[in-house]
Amino acid sequence: MTSKLILTHDVTNLGHAGDVVEVKDGYARNYLIPRKLATPWSKGAQRQLDQMAEARRKQAISSLEDAQTAREWLASNVLTITAKAGDSGRLFGAITTAELVEAIKAAGGPTVDRRKIEVLRPMKSLGRHSASVRLHADVVAPLEVNVVAAR
Numbered sequence: 001m002t003s004k005l006i007l008t009h010d011v012t013n014l015g016h017a018g019d020v021v022e023v024k025d026g027y028a029r030n031y032l033i034p035r036k037l038a039t040p041w042s043k044g045a046q047r048q049l050d051q052m053a054e055a056r057r058k059q060a061i062s063s064l065e066d067a068q069t070a071r072e073w074l075a076s077n078v079l080t081i082t083a084k085a086g087d088s089g090r091l092f093g094a095i096t097t098a099e100l101v102e103a104i105k106a107a108g109g110p111t112v113d114r115r116k117i118e119v120l121r122p123m124k125s126l127g128r129h130s131a132s133v134r135l136h137a138d139v140v141a142p143l144e145v146n147v148v149a150a151r
Contacts, residue, residue, distance in 0.1 A: 003028040005038040018053050067136035070110035074141040079103045082150045095123035
């Protein structure tokens with residue numbers, strides 16, 4: 001069975017905020033709706049969809065310029081995060097997207113939503129790691145992270 005939903009946030013590999021999508025019931029019930037990433041589609045919700053589309057059109061031009069500025073900052077800076085690690089250089093846990101957001105903020109960078117950060121391989125060891133940040137529908141910024149041991 002499939003559920004018809006309206007996305008309230010951008011979801012990687014599914015769609016952007018305001019899109020109407022059909023997904024399997026379990027994905028909708030267990031992931032999208034509890035995390036407030038989507039709402040069930042109805043005729044009344046269609047009105048909400050139209051309002052979201054209008055707001056997105058108004059923000060598109062200014063947010064694109066802001067996103068390009070943020071991309072320049074993220075591409076030219078390397079974040080340094082300290083974490084507890086064992087003798088072999090393996091971390092006790094992984095670096096989370098929330099920790100990445102805090103590191104960006106502490107370094108004087110742009111405000112980034114943790115849900116927009118995509119980490120391809122979990123950061124579980126010391127050294128350099130890569131991630132990307134989807135700042136806008138057309139703007140993706142590379143993010144370089146240097147993980148060092150806490151002393």
